[in-house]
Amino acid sequence: MTNATDTSALVARRLVADAILLGGGTNTIVLQGAIDVGPDGRILAVGPEAEMGENFGGAIHRVGGLLMPGLVNSHAHTPMVLMRSAGDGLPLQRWLTEAVWPREAKLTPEDVWWGQTLGSIEMLRAGVTTTLENYFHEETILDAALITGQRVMAAGGILSALAPDNADFSRRVGEVADVFDRLHQRVDRGYIGFSPHSAYDHSPERLAEVAVAARERGALVAIHLEETKAERELVLEQHGRSATQILSDSGALEGKVIAAHGVWLDDADRALLGAAGAAVAHCPQSNGKLGSGIADVRALLDAGVTVGLGTDGPASNDSLSLWDELRLAPLFARATTTNPEALDAVTALDLATRQGARAIGIDDVGELRPGFWADMIRLDLDQPAFQPGLDGELFSHVIWAASAEHVTDVWVGGSHVVAAGEALNVDRYEAQREVARRAEGLRNS
Numbered sequence: 001m002t003n004a005t006d007t008s009a010l011v012a013r014r015l016v017a018d019a020i021l022l023g024g025g026t027n028t029i030v031l032q033g034a035i036d037v038g039p040d041g042r043i044l045a046v047g048p049e050a051e052m053g054e055n056f057g058g059a060i061h062r063v064g065g066l067l068m069p070g071l072v073n074s075h076a077h078t079p080m081v082l083m084r085s086a087g088d089g090l091p092l093q094r095w096l097t098e099a100v101w102p103r104e105a106k107l108t109p110e111d112v113w114w115g116q117t118l119g120s121i122e123m124l125r126a127g128v129t130t131t132l133e134n135y136f137h138e139e140t141i142l143d144a145a146l147i148t149g150q151r152v153m154a155a156g157g158i159l160s161a162l163a164p165d166n167a168d169f170s171r172r173v174g175e176v177a178d179v180f181d182r183l184h185q186r187v188d189r190g191y192i193g194f195s196p197h198s199a200y201d202h203s204p205e206r207l208a209e210v211a212v213a214a215r216e217r218g219a220l221v222a223i224h225l226e227e228t229k230a231e232r233e234l235v236l237e238q239h240g241r242s243a244t245q246i247l248s249d250s251g252a253l254e255g256k257v258i259a260a261h262g263v264w265l266d267d268a269d270r271a272l273l274g275a276a277g278a279a280v281a282h283c284p285q286s287n288g289k290l291g292s293g294i295a296d297v298r299a300l301l302d303a304g305v306t307v308g309l310g311t312d313g314p315a316s317n318d319s320l321s322l323w324d325e326l327r328l329a330p331l332f333a334r335a336t337t338t339n340p341e342a343l344d345a346v347t348a349l350d351l352a353t354r355q356g357a358r359a360i361g362i363d364d365v366g367e368l369r370p371g372f373w374a375d376m377i378r379l380d381l382d383q384p385a386f387q388p389g390l391d392g393e394l395f396s397h398v399i400w401a402a403s404a405e406h407v408t409d410v411w412v413g414g415s416h417v418v419a420a421g422e423a424l425n426v427d428r429y430e431a432q433r434e435v436a437r438r439a440e441g442l443r444n445s
Contacts, residue, residue, distance in 0.1 A: 010414050012058030013037050016049050018381060019394060021068035024367035025350045027395040035067060037374040041414030046368050063378055063409065068398065069366050070129025070375040070410065071322045072356030075222070075260040075281035075310025077135050079107070079115030081122070082439045083315040092228050092290050100315060101161070103442045111438050112137040116144035118431040119320055121423045124150055126321035126404035127377035129412045132258070132281070132310070132360040134195040134222050136162065139179050142190050149410075149417030149425045151375060153360050154179075155193035155222040158210065160201045169206055177213050184219070189413055191362065193220035198227075199243035200235050208250040215255040220361045223247070225259035225280075228292045232264040244269035253278055256361050260310060262300065263293040274304030279359035282351070284328040285319070286312030294332045297351075298342045308356030321404040326352045330399075345399040374414040379406045 013036070020033035034052045036044040045052060080100070087099025112135070123131060130151040133141050138156035145152035156176035163169035173194070180192040196202050196210045214221045225243055226232050235243045244265060247253050253276035262280040265273075273280065282295050300307050309325040311317050326348055333343035354366035364372050379386075385401040386394065410418035417424055 010037075010039050010041060012039055012044070012056075013414075014052070014056050014058060014060045015067065016060065016062045016064075017067045017378070018064050019066040020046060020368060021066060021395065021398060022046065022368050023069040023349065023353050024369060025346065025354065027346050029066075029394055033067075035368060035374070035376070037411075037414045041374055042364075043368060043370050043372050043374050045370055065381050065408065066379045066394070066398070067368070067376050068379065069353040069368055070377050070412065071127050071326070071352050072308060072360070072366055073123060073128050073131040073311055073320070073322050074258065074279075074308030074356045074359045075283055075312055076119075076131050076133055076320065077313030077315075078119030078123070078131065078133055078320065079112045079135055079137075079141065080313035080315040081119045081320075081435055082107070082111060082115045082442055083313075084318050084439075086315050086443075088289075092292060093230065095290060095316070106442050106445060107137075109137050109140045111442070113140050113144045114431060114434040114438060116141045117148060117426060118428075118435045119314060120145045120148040120150045120152075121426060121428050121431060122320045123322075124148060124410050124412075124418050124423055125407065125421060126323065127379075127407040127410060128320065128322050129375040129377065129410060130357060130360075130362065130365055132193075132222060134260070138176065138192065139183070142179075142183065142187070142192070146187060146190055147426060148423060149189075149412050149415060151189040151362075151365065151373075151412055153191040153193055153220065153362070155195035155220060158194065158196045158202075160197070166206075169202075170209065173210055173213050177217065180217050180219055184217070191220075191360075193222055193361070195222040198224040198231070199246045200231050200238075204239065204246050204250050207246065207252055211250050211252040211255060215251070218256070220256045220258060221252055222258050222260065222360075223252075225262055226264040226269070227261040227287070228290075229264055242266070242269055244272050248272050248276070258308070258359050258361075260312070261287060261292070261295060263287055263295045265295075265300075267299070267303075270300055270303035270305060273300075277304075277306070279306040279308060281308050281310035281359065282329055283310045283312040283325070284332050285324050286310075286316045288328070289318075290316055294336055296336070297329060297333050298337060301347075306355055306359045307351050308359035309352045322352060323403045326399065345396060349399060373412075375412050377407050377411075378409040380408050
């Protein structure tokens, strides 16, 4: 397993900025602030530079601009950059069967590696420092993301199409379990989970088998849930209960679970998820593009469900930046409820950072405070989007006007992985050429 970023070689540093947005469910911004980062890549102290002390023993870097927590993508299928924009305009099931699955069936581990590499570069350049990947070839995905410098939860995909009988299914669950046992948190910035596709793809008995393997390891289960109305109706017809109830009955909700989409959940489903401490990945742009509907985020939060934001795959979004989700989540919540207070800007940012990290089982990412990993991004404030720079309005500018183009630098675990808008650990242009060549082969073969 390659691990390109060696945090053991880091030294203590102080980053001094014009402004620091702390996150953590507040709109607090420290002007003329500084962040001290230890040799282990964790934050030692944050505050106004004038109050940080003059005897700091490490290097001092005056970076200017605004520092803020890196964004967390809580649901992605990043190697699908190889299929970006495929099947545009098709509803979900036709999109999968006609545009996506035929190409995915031809993927090699090398294809997946290059797709994840380019997608991780795209995310890092947009300030997305952590991603949850739901895909097969999970060890390959882990390797590619770590080389770019990104923090990654690689949830091994378990699909019935690749495991047609129970023996194949058990073998696949065992493969993911083996990767977890060997690599989960044993490599810097790397985590492993289980990703059975959905309750309409797998029987309740199979979901129970995954749940046992995950609970034995304290591992995350990432699953698609109630993405479309047709999916909900199919499960109800086949099993006489909702997919959420099936997860509960199978024991999956007794462990760590994040369910992607949750568009067609009802109040009883949300109550089950909330009582179990489960999470939902809200993917407003992908759900909108596929015509699936809009998840009721306000109702999820009121039910005690942890909510993160996800891009979904680049074939159904088609961007991996997460800035659109950061805006669309409160916009859709307000539009569907006709209530401008349905989801405020502070909560929206929290979903994209701290809560998104918690949703995928990482509790020391997404906030700039002592003890947390120094996963942070710099925005260039010398841009029209941040004017007028009136007192008290900078936070709103970040939520409503900022975008990926304003991200100049990125640090993950204290390591500088993007500078002046370009990835430092990998050759972006080589990755672009490889993905273009391989995508053409998948389409034409």
